[in-house]
Every structure is written in structure tokens, then in C-alpha cells.
Amino acid sequence: MTGRIRSIGRMVGVAAIAASALLLAACNAIPQSGPVNVGLSDLTKGDQLVSYSPPGPAKGASQKDVVIGFVNAASSSQDDYRVAREFLTPEYSSQWDPSTGVFVYEGARPYRSEEDNVAVLSLPGIATVDELGVLTPARPGATSDVRFELAKVDGQWRIASAPAGVILDRNVFRTVWAPRDISFLSPDDRLITETRWFLNGPGMATQVVNALLAGPSEELRGAIRTAFPEGTGLVSNSVTVLDGTAKIDLTGQAASADHGARQLILRQLAASLQSVQGVNRFDLSINGSLIESSAVGWSDGGTPTADPRNTLVLSHGTFGSLLAGKVEALPKLGSRIVEMRPDGVTVAVDRSSAVVRSGGTLTWTDGAQEIEIPTSGSQPLDPSIDRFGYVWSSAKGVGGSIIAVKPGEDPITLAVPWAAGLRPVGIRVSPDGVRLAMLLADGDGSTVRVSGIVRDAHGRPSAITAQGPEQMWTTGAPLDLDWSDAQHFAVLTRVGEAGKVTIGAPRQFSAESGSVAGATRLSGGGSKAFLRVLNADGRLFAGQGIGWQPQFEDVQVLAKVG
Template sequence: MRARRGIGIDALAAVLAAVGGVRGRGRRGVGALLALALAAGLAACQAVPSEGPVHEGLASLNQGEQPVQFNPEGPAAGADQEDIVRGFIRAATSSVDDYAIAREFLAPAYAAQWQPEDGVFIDEGIQPYASPSENVGELSLSGLATVDSAGTLSPLPTGPETVMRFEFTQVGGEWRISSAPNGVILDRISFSAVWTNRQLYFLTPDNRLVAETRWFLNRATLSTQIISGLLDGPNEADAQALRTGFPSGTTLASDSVPVNGGIARIEFSPELLTSEPANMEQVKQQIAASLQSVPGVTGFEISVNGAIVDSASVTVPDNQTRNVENLVTTVIRGDGIGTLSGGEIVPLPRIGDRIAELNPDAVTLSADRSSAAVRHRGESGSAVTWVSQNDTVTIDLRRGLFEPALDRFGYVWSYAESDPDRILVQLPGSSPELLRLPGLEDREPLAVRVSPGGNRLAVLVEGNDGMTAVFVIAIVRDADQRPVGLGEIARRELVTSGSPVDLDWVDETRIVTLSRAGAGVKVTLAPLGQLPSDIGTVADAAAVSGGGSRSLIRVLDGDGRLFGPQGSGWQLQSEDVRLIVRSG
């Protein structure tokens, strides 16, 4: 199947997710891709001067975030079909006047039909061209991800290259495109320059703010795009768990959100006034948190029918779920469990001895370190037990138990291979609940982790061709913070080379994985809704802990050696470590 006229990026992404690709041609070598990407990047930049006068830098750091303006050329006289296609792709780096330059490459009848707003197809940057018939051209793309019309980025499964089809006609003796896929095609470097990611904040049933990452064109209309995104609500995967505070039917009353003197002036339709006072406060919280990352915006005014009804300053949301003093590395070394400090173990107070008595093979501490979920050997097999200073509660005795999780609200999460479609959730002292997992594209979970904020479940699986993949699922809670279900959609958040080994949450919006690739094990940092980055390798790595920040990521190898990040590599932190203790 190929991308044809009328098939946008959203539809193409759905097809790719279902069949794992469009048409078979092997991916190019990673080394060649990197070399060409670097060459393209260097060619686009001026040389760094080694001598000459000192020039004044940016007067404000915000200047460093100004939109990048590309000025691609229109079609050249006498250009052949391949030149027209490649020129059209380059022209999509400029969205000025609704992609006016890109439309110059299209036949007049098709120029009005092409819909660039359908999304983005992001590829590696190598785009072989072929002409299978007289007036047809094809680009073969090694896809990385798609961005849908709402700005949600989804990594593509590994597999065959994607073939994009273009049809041609002559207009005034010059070749023009008469059919092309909707949306735009950008290589990774161009995409990162033209688009920017921002956090949109939505509400849980108990009115906590939770972020979704969205991508927007990096231009002066960024505030308008963000407010429109808030009005549209959370993405489909989060729709059961999150909501927007805006009353139903509320829209922007004008096409733009102007910013004057640092104040974003937002004019809403009259439906906003149907909101209760408490809801209006939630609307303000969403706006304040979502606009805080826009350069130059310090506050906002809300108007209806030309009259200002409210205003506030932008604020950085407090999403820290772990106390700073608890952002430490905790391990089991020898017979002791405690915090690693200067090569020594500082014993874990109150519950450390109770955990050690169970001879655990997996431990997750609560955020305040006052309780733990422990997997250990029971009387008739593995068991998951909750441990506090005064109590011990058996949670799960099913066969094939995974490492348990303990969320910030005190619920223990336990997954078992013997019950692959469900996960057990229990507040110690209450009855357990079994929540059904959504489909994972027929993949079996290898590890399951709950995010520090208790909002999402990350599931590690083996993807196509033995690759590492991670799905993220929304946790649905009631107003009392009790988990009552899981989202119906498991969003693919990561696809990376190498067979899966382990994963953990770094914080509420980032995951870290281990993938065995050749002789080493690769460490990959993956912010939700963004492209991942590899951050080095550790030989024979077996387990990873997110720790709460990038500097606190720890990797344990098969010989009990613990490593932490140091510059671009990994430095030995301790030896003879039996377990990394995770934090909930």
C-alpha cells in the first residue's frame, strides 16, 4: 500500500501501526545516516570563526528561542520531475502564507486541495527517488515518527521503508505535482528547526495538572496554537483519564492570541461564562501552566465580548512528586539496604531491616520512603508483599510475578505472566482490583512501571525485528485517587534498536531504557512525545533506575557494578551491589 491522494499523515500512521510498514526495502546503515545528517547540518551552517573581533551576543536569552525562518526557492524553469519533488519537500520547511512556496510546485487544481496541516512525516533524511512510470515518482523514506494534526508525535514501528507516491502533469510546459500525500515530509534536522514541543496541561478527576507534549510550528502564533490545543482537550489515549476545564462549546472568539507587553490577550466565546467559579480557576491554572514556556509571555488576560473577565501570571507547575531529600540512590549491597553515599551505605531507617528479612529480589520504595512493595520468595513461589514500619501485607501470589510498583497514593501494582491481560492494584488493607490492559499489538510485557505522578503505566515489550519498544497507558482514577481503569489505547512512545532489557521512569515525562545491541547494552532517554536520544552504553547492563533526574540515572551490570552518568560516558559508582531499589 502506498500513500496516495487524500491519504494524510494521520491515516498513514494508522496503516503503519497496523502493518508495520508500507513496502519492503531494508533500512540504511546507521553510520551512513549519521554521516549524511552531520554533513547536511554542517553544510547549512557558517564556519565557526577562529579569529577576528568579539561580537555582541544575545541581549536576552529569549532571543535564542526565536522562530527559525527558512526561505526555500520556488520551482526552477525546466526542472525535471525529481527536482520538483525534492523542491516541494524543501519548500515545506516554510509555512509562510499557508505554505505558499510549497504550493508553487503543485498544479493549480491540486494546490487548493493539498492539506499540509494534516501532520508531519519525520524521516532519517535519506530519500531515494524512483520513477516507476512516465508521470509517477516515488520517494522511499525510513520513517522515524509522525506528528498528527493535534501535534502528538508517535514513533513508527521498525520495518520496511515507506514509499510516498507523487503524480505529475504539465502546466505551461513545466512539470507540476498533481497528486501527493497530505501533510509535510521533513527530515529529523529540519523538523527540529521548524517545529517546537510544548507541554499542554490538563486536569485529573481530583484536579491535578498533568502534562501532554505537543508539537507546534515554531512561529509567532505559538500562544494561539497552545490555547487552541487546550480547547481541543487531551489526546485520544489520555481522554479517559484527563479533561479540560473549559465549558463545552468554548472557542476562541478571534483567530489569534496577540501578545502585548508580555501579556497574552485571549478572547473566548460567551460559553466560557457558563463556568462555575471553581472551574474558572481550573481554566486559569491550565492556561498559566501551558503558556509559561512561551518566550516573552509573563501573564494573560481572559476576555469575553471585549470585556476582561479575569487575568493571571503564567506559572511553572509544581509537578515534583518526590521530595528533593529523597532523590537519592538506594541499593541492596551485602545484607544491607540503604542510601549510597560516598561509596558507603547509609541504612534505610524504619523499614530497611523488615525488607531485608524477606531476602527480596525486587524492591520499590514509596516516595516518602516509609513503605515498600517487595517481590521475594514465598512459601510456594514468588510473592509480592507490602512492607511498612508496623505492617506486612501479602498482595499477590500469582505465578510469574514481575517487579511490583508503588504509586504516590499508596497503591501497589503487580503484574503476573500467568494473567497477561490484567494487572492487580491494591491499597494495603483494602480489596484488590484487577484492571484490564489494552492491546499491545500482540506483544508480551517484559516490564511494567508506574510513573512517579501515578498518571501513566509504561510497558516494555519486544517490537518488530527484536527491537525495543515501550507503550504508555493512561491510569484512570476517581476523585478519591483510586485507580478504576486503564485507558483503552496503549500509545507507542519509543522504538529503538537492540533487544529490550529494562526500563524505568526518570520523572513524570521521561523514561529510560536498556537495549542489548551487539557487545554492549545501550541506554536510551525518551521524553514522552519526543524523539529519543541514546546516552551511552554499559557492558552487560541488567537493570536501570530513573532516580528522579538524569544525573541520578543508575545502571547495574551483571557483576554487581553500579554506574552513573559522567559527561558522555558512565562512571563506576559502587561494586558488589545486589539490587537497585526503585522509587515510586
Template sequence: MSAPRRVRAGLVAAACAAALAGCVALPTSGPVVAGDGQVNEPEGIVVLAQGPQADAGPADIVEGFLLAGAAEVTGDFVVAREFLAGDARSEWDPTAGATVARSVEFEATSETQVTVELDVVGKVDDGGRFAETSAAARESARFELVQDGDGDWRITHAPDGVIITPATMDQQYRAVTLWFLTPDADMLVPEVRWFPQRDRNLPTAVVKALLAGPSPWLRDAVSSAVPAGVELKPEAVLVEGGVAEVSLQPVGVVQEADRGLLLAQLEESLRPLGIASVQVRAGGVVLDGGAADVPTATGGELEVLAGGRVVSLTGSEPAPVDDVAAVEGAAPQGLARGRGDLRVALADPGTLVTVPAAGQPGEVLAAGAALAAPSVDRHGWVWTARTSTAGPLVATRPGAAPVDVTGDWLAGRTVDALRVSADGTRIAVVSSGPDGVSLDVAGVVRDESAAPLRLGAPVRAGARLAPTGAVVWVDDVTLAVLAEDEAGTVPHLVPVSGRSTPLPVVAGAAALAAGRGERTLHVVTADGELLRYDGRTWVTVPGATDVSGAAFPG
């Protein structure tokens, strides 16, 4: 057996460089001519797949097969199948998903078998759902080979799917947001999927995914104007002049759907692909009416808790918010705000109170030995958790008794931090359990009055991180969380479906706040400083001192 051979993530990049060598050069002679003044947007690097090489050994054949499969992610995998023999040519399913690996090690474990060891950073399933894996994630893939009549090695068994590097994913996949609806249809709710970005049928893939509905983890928390059983017939979205034509069946079911909401979901999902409007046909007839005006979440102004007072930072210098009294308590902290005038905070680590209006007393909403920093959803429910013991989340509101909200996955786990999304359908939870600390996102299932009932099954986010608490939504599909690494406390941007990105270290980081976009991200330090992320580094917010909490609406 041969010694293991390790191939790092630069493998495909090297193949790209080889493919491009000699293809592009600047002219050094000839006449000067006028250009047309038009600059076309670059379409990225095109990597050409190469077929099997003569006299290649088993490990070389497997390596060539993986390279060809990665190069043909957006094609029909004709070249990759040249590495296969017999039934494997038709049975291998490259569309079953993609394993994203930082490095690959090949080992001939017998004369006819090659094992590939993978340092995995994430996976894309057959529905386009990306899941980041833990830093210790390792996987093995087994390939069986045979020599043909000419003495050339070919693969008789290959795992379904393709193996790609992070660079290949960045170059050849595109994150597309599918838009669903809140249960009351008042807001759009996003879910990100990943599709091969050079696929000529990308609009078709997006529409099919939208018709299939949200992922299981989100399904019970949202709604859709797409009726059950509706299909794309014919199975292609035709695009001409920025208008997409979508033909749906069965006719009767489509005609009974809420056309405005259906068009809103379709148009919002297809707009990033250069599609301005959508025509829906049912039985060859174009449905009349336009898309309903369904908003996504909006931002707001930052307020901070400083010395127990709620302070606005919108003016030339910080000033207390009018008609809002101070938070009375031993250690006011953890400010949170609703979309109206509702503000809440921790009066001390174990007492959750409303921030009183001037001349009015605050109301105690929950109490315990230690409570998580609160979050207020768009329905006016205030969320927290008892951080000293394992148990359910707590949802409450002024004038109402607290409600325990749990999910099966929280059993035996202690919640360290939480934050509800602006649309109220999802919640991010940092929790500790026997398997360590994790960041999970789950759907919030509510009753007809929007009162929370339970949490759905979660998806793991930021699996490579060791969160220390403090989580916020930076936008509709991205979180920020504090995590520890060798450098200290590091804020990270964590997509619900995507790879985490570290930001510069913040010494003594204790809390986070964000509105809409990473440039609204703020950190509160243990020393009471307020820092804002400017896209490259952290800058001190002038005049903000003795800060113990910060919050945008929602």
C-alpha cells in the same frame, strides 16, 4: 522510466549551506568601534524556499516541491504551491502533518508519475502529536504531474502534509508541553505536542490545542478546567509585555469555570514561550482571580536494596535506613517506594511484600511464578504483573485484595516491566506478544476513590527499540528503558512524544532508577554495582555494593 535516485537526510542541510554561503563574514578592515554589549539569542537557520526551475524534469519538480514545503513549514507555503497545478494548488493541505524521513528515493514510475520511497523515523499529526516509527518503517508517496502550455512540469496530485528530515524537525519544530489535571485536580499532568517554532501564532496554537483537550489515549485518565465547548474568540492570543490575553466564549460557560485551575493550566502551558501571566476575558470582561497553585511531580532521595537491607545514600557513606527491617526472602530485589513510608520489594522472583518496619513482619501483597518489579503510585497502589504468562496487571495495597487491571491491547501479551508516572495518570509497560516486544504508555482510569479500573488505549514509545525490560520515568514526559542492540545492553532515553536517544552501553545492566532529570538516572548491574549517569558517561556510586534494587519515591 528513470533509475531511482536516492536523497539522504543531508539534502536539506545542503540547501541550508547554499542559502547561507556568502552571507556571513568577519570584517578584515575598518576602524574599531564599541559594541552595545548586548548579545541577541540566535533564532536558528532560516532556509529560503526556491520555486520551480525551468526545464526541470518530473523527479526534479517533486524534489523541489518537497524542499520548498520543508523550508516553508513555518510560513504560508506560497512557494511550494508554485509547483502545483490546477485544483491541487488549493486542495493540497500542508498542515495535515509531517512525515520525518531519514532518506528519500525518487523514481519516475511513468511519464507523468513519480513515486517517492521514504525511510521513515516518525510522524507528526495535525494535532502536533509525534510518534516514532519502527526501524523498518518504509512508506511510498505518489505524485501525479502534467506539462503546462509552456512545457513545464507541474504536480496535479500531492499527498497532504509535508516531508521533512530529522534535522529540519530539530530546527523548525518546537516541543511544547500542554498541562492538564489529575482527576482530583491535585497535580498537573503533561502532554507534549510539536509546533513550528518560528510561527508567530505559536501562543495561539498552544491555547487552541489546550482548549481541544488531551489526546484520546490520555483523555479518560485526566481532567481539565476548560469546560466543554469553550472556544478562542477572536482566534488569536495577544501578547504584550509578557502578558497573554485570551478571549474565551461562550461567556456563561467560561464564567462558571474554576478560574484558578483554568489559569494554572494556561500559564503553565504558555510559560516556556516567555509568557509570565495570562488574562482571560469573557465577553470583554477580564476574569478576576489568580492561578491556583497546582504542583507538578517532585523528586526525592535515592535508596537501594543491598543484602536485603534498605540503604540510604544521602550521607558521606551508605547507611541502613532507620526503623526499617530487612526483607526476608531467598533473593530480595526490585525495591519500589511510595511518597510516604510505603516500601515494597520482591522477596524472591515470585513474592511481592512490604518492606517491614523494625520489629514488624512484612505483608505478602501478591504471589505468582514470576512477578515484574513493582511500582508504587501516589495513591498507595502497588503495581506488578505475572511475567510468566499473558494476563492483566495486578494492583494491590496493604490490607486489600489484589485487583486485576487490564486493557484490550494487553490481550495475549506478557508484561515484562511496568512503571506508573509520578502523577498516577499514566503507566509505561514493556510487553511481549506475537508482534515482538514493545514499550507502550497508557492512561490509568480510576474510580472516585482513585482505585485503578482499567488502562486506556496506548501510544507506542521507542518504536525503533527492542526493549529487554526495566523501565522508569526520568521526568514527566521521558522514560528510560533497557534495550538490546549490536553493542549490548544500552539504556535509552525515550520521550513519550519524541525520538529515542541511546546512552553509553552498560555491561550486565539489570535494573533502572530515576528521580527528576537524566542526571538522577541510575543502573543496577547483575553483579550488584550501582552506576549513575553524569550527562556523558556512567560513573560508579562509591560504597554501593551487592545492590539488587534501587528506587526514588513514586
């Protein structure tokens, strides 16, 4: 697949609408000459640990040398990309805007001349990052043609037109850009993090605050929010850092926030700024008047999920937690679950209830009573039990809707607008109750799409957000999906006779995590440390180093938690 690029900003939009754009990974476009220098040793003055010093254009450089040199020079943002601008005509140098985003590619970058003074680089894109730091992965194999127009200035070739934004290979991107967790708010005012990518350097605090002001990414709007009043900005368009204190001066719109909203704003700032090196406090002002001074760092406890007892299995007639090589029966629930002859089991995080999948039915139980859970098809998938007590049921091959029901109450059928016509293999709700992940076949491979869950302040779901962009692609046919924590999910796919495990997260790179022969199921366990894989022979595997080691045998069912 090949597309033509005219601007990074346009690429971001195209990638979000049609999964044909670009995605993040790695390559060999590291500047081919010029030293790599150690960055600032005093991190109170900036975050950048490594800086590149690419060369400017050589006298008599060919069109190809100028184009390649310009792309390489984007590795250095010093002095507003001074070196990169040396490859541009004087007129275009003042027009080129590197802040509109990043196109990240991996692999070779073939060069060709198309017409008089027009050059093209064919780049295998792996992601785009927009002006707010939101990363959008690209479908594997997508190649984009990047067009450059050239003109002579005083007898030397220079670029007269190129896409806005910068073009980087993965290795360089991961060196000069960094992911940061930005904290937003759930309807019940819990902190929910989104990953954003920012240019490493003195402007990191400004980028973090601007991301908070802009609000959540498109697919989570309505599911989470920011407490900053609409229209609030920075008075000077920047955040200065002096002696470890970030000086944040907001425009007058912030004055409309009441006391409760201001406390939420302080929480968001304290949590988001804790990842900015060299910042340990912040002063919050409105139009120059100091409102609050606070230390960075905040945690409201989140949703506790990492627990060794989360490895729950059915083995030799006992259902319970696998601890120290022994299955300890789950109080109240274990014996009843065994009697129900499960094909699959989902247990609530607090272990007070479970949903058993047996044949074509789902049954909720708390050990004392049983309630049948409605589903949208004859092949129900393993459901989720969210932190509010809602059971989320769906069926294999039915993507356009999902049912949420609190046992004993009327079910709520929610449309999944972006999934109409899709055939899911797995659907899971994240531990914090904010995201819905769907595992799908994608040609010879698999993909995971993620959207938001809209709720009221009491946790009652009312909608699935309108967008559910692809957040990961991997090789192999889809087998199973689960969240390992509130931000990361694990995917099991079949490659040959093995089950391959891939770890992904919204707006992040995915990473392969080894394979297990004959694997059929996995369970997230609440953290990567407790991720478990079951194979067709009933052997249970746990991760060890870069591989998987057998942990237990004769397992009939590996349960999911939450």
C-alpha cells in the same frame, strides 16, 4: 515494510492502529540551495530563531526536480508556504492543506517514476505529527511510498496531487518545529503535562491554546482532562500577542464554567503559555468581555521524586540509601527488608513502606506489618507503589491485566485491553500516577508502550485506557524499565554483552545514553541525574557525561522508588 501515503492525516491514523507507519528522527533533506537566515531578533513578535529560504521551481525543471524542490520548500512556512505552493498547479495549490500534519523521515529518499506523470519518493519514516501536534513514532525500518501526480502548466512541470501536510527530515523538523508542554488536569486537579510539537513562529500561542481546548491525546483521555467546557473555541480562531500579553477571547461555551473551573482554566493557561517566548501575561475574555488578566507561569509542586536518597541498595547486609560512598540503613524498613532475602525491592516515594520480591511472591511491609500482594503469575515483576499508596503488581509474560491493591483492602484487577497476548518484561506506573508504561520484546529489539490510568478524585483506579501506543523502539533484548520523572522513562536492553540505556518519553524523540558491560538492572531515581545501572558483578554505575562510571561495588539489589 513499505506503505503508500495519500495524506498525512491518514498516516497518523494508520500509525496509531497498526505499528507500521512512521517515526521522527533525522536526515539530509535540508534544502540544497538558498540561504539560511537569522530569524526574528525580537521574540515578542515570534518564536522562530532560524528560517529557511528555499528556491522556487527553476524554468525547465524536470519532474524529479519539481518533486524534490517541493519537499525541500516545506522547510519554509512563510506566507502560508508560498514557495512550496509555487511547485503546485494553480488548482491544487488552493487545495493543498499543509496544516494537517507532518511526515518526518530519516535517511535517503529514492525517487522513481511509476507511470505517466506519476512520481514516487520512498521515505524511511520515523514519525508523524498530527494537526494537534501529537507525535506518533514509527516502527524502525518502515518505508513509505509518497505518490505525486504531475502535469504541465504553460510548458512547466507542476504537482497536481500530493499528500496533504508537509514532509520534513529530522534536522529541518527540529529547526522549524518545537516541543511544548501542555498542561492538563488529573482527577485531583494536579497539573499533568503532555508534549506537543508546534510550528515555530508568531502562531505559537494560538497553537498552545488550541491544544488545551482540544484536550488530552487519545491514550490519556479519561486519565486526565481539560477544564475548558466542551465546544469552547477561539472567537477569531487565533491568539494575538501585544507587548508580551496574549489576548485570548473564548466563545460563549466558556461562560458555563463555574468559578472553580475558571480557576483551573487559568492554571492551565498560565502553565502552558510559560514556554511561549515573548509571552509574559495573558488576558482571558469571553465573547469580547475581559474575565481575568494573569501572569504566565504556574507550578503546583508536582510529585517530588528527585532526591539523592533515592539510590537505594542492598549491600553487605545493609539496605538503605547510598550517600557519599556509604550505605545508610533505611529507618524502620531496612533491617526487615534484609531479613526477607529480597530479589527485588520497590520503596514508596515517602519511604514509609516497601514491597519485597522474593522468589515468586510479593510482600508489602511498613516495618511493623507484612501483607502478601496478589500477582497475576508465578514470575512477578517489580511492582510500583503510586502516590496514592496503591501497589501495582504484574507478572512476566502476562500483559492482558494488572492488579492494583492498597494494602489491607480488596485488590482491583484491571484489564489492559491493548496488551492482551503481549508478554511484558517490565511494567511501571509514572510518579504522577497517570501513565502505565510496558516494556516488551519486539523482534530483535524492544519497545515501550504507554497508556493512561483512569481514577476517581480520591485516586482509586478504575480502568486502563483503551489505547497504549508504542512510544519508543530501541535495539537489543529488553531487560528493565523505570521512570526517571513524570514524563521520561529509561530502558535497559542487552546488545551483545553490554546493557544499553535509552531515554524516552511519550510523544518525544528517544536518545541513547551509553552502555554498561554486563548490565542487568536500572533504577530511575526520580531524575536522570540519579539514574543508576547495576551489572551482574554487583557494580553500580552512575551517568557521567556521555558514559557511565562505577560508583559502588558489592551491590546485591538495586531498588526502585515508587
